[in-house]
Amino acid sequence: MHSRRWSGLLACLVPFVLITSNANAAGVTGSVDCDPTTKYCSIKGLTIEGEISDTTTVALSRLIETFGRLRDPSVPSNTLSGTMIRLNSPGGSVTAAMAIGRLLRKNRMTASVNPYASCLSSCVLIYAGAATRLGYNEFARVGIHQPYFQVPNQKLDAETVRKNYDAMLADLRSYLREMNVSERLADEMMKTPPSSVRLLTAEEQESFGLSVIDPVERETSALMEAQNLGLDRMEYNRRDAHAMKTCPLDSSFFSCHDRLMKTGISNLPDLSKFGTPVE
Structure with a gap:
């Protein structure tokens, strides 16, 4: 693995170099x-807040392991999905x-960036790993910049730094491919200096593949849900398209989507009979 070659130089992504040691x-x-x-068991109030480290990975892993021990295996629907x-x-x-992102993807979990919250730098890799992503609201800050190494104690030369950096970037690109996210995201990271942050709009997130639902997760869920609802794929696609068009991208999205998929009917008022929109 490339990561073994650069693990000695801890790669970090933080918004401002000067505050790294104080985060x-x-x-x-x-x-x-x-x-x-x-x-039925669930994990409630799950959050990650602050600077991401190996300790964060261990804490989340232990919480997931606790869920696994306490859940009743006779309840097949009791998963972290x-x-x-x-x-x-x-x-x-x-x-x-990246380790946390893989935990989220393995367990088909959802990541949310609430209004006035931030998911910057390496946090975006966690966000990318989620099967479903809710960070499109206009007040959420999802941002990227160039990764960089912490200052090591040993003497360095340019060639050593180059080799380690190339290996780190190779791992990063491989991870993005694994999560069905465009490698262009890595290219855009490299264009933004470590001392700056480029905030991504909803449109940019979509273009990089940071869509609300990962495509493989979407297909898996679609097949399972269509079976449960007794729908053929054409009718399932029709209802899903209507839900994605009408349901708001906030905390009510899932209840709205679920209701429309079951009934084929939206509770939103139909105002079309009152005339055509003014252009």
Whole structure:
């Protein structure tokens, strides 16, 4: 693995170099809650906040392991699929962020960047790993910049730095491909100096493949849901297209989408009979 070649130089992504040493380590909050009657377990209040490090990865891994121990295996639907994790981080370790992103993808989890929260630098790699992403609201800050190494104690030369940097970028591109995200995102990172942050618009997120739902997750969910609803693919696609067009991209999205998929009817008022829109 390329990562072994550059693990000695801790690669970090943080919004401003000068505050790296003062940033707070990312905390993982959340608890496993199990209903004694239904035996259904879930992780509630899951958040990552602060600078991302290996400690963050360990904390999230332990929480997921706790869920695995407490859940009743006789309840097949009791998985972490769709579990919401709220992100508010200036960035941190690239390797830790990719490890967390893989945990999210493996468990088909959802990442959210709430209004006035930030997901910057390596946090975007966690966001990329989520099966579903909710960071499109206009007040959420999702941003990127060029990755860089922490200053090591050992003596360096330009060739050593180049080789380690190339290996790190190769790992980064491989990770983006794994998550069905365009490698152009890595190219755009390289265009933004480490001391700056480029905030991504909703349109840019979409163009890089940071769409609301990962395409493989979308296909997996579509096939499973169509089976459960007893729909053929054409009718399923019709209802899904209507839901994506009419349901707001906020916390009510899933309930709106679920209702429309089951009934084929939106609760939103039809104003078309009152005339045509004024251009």
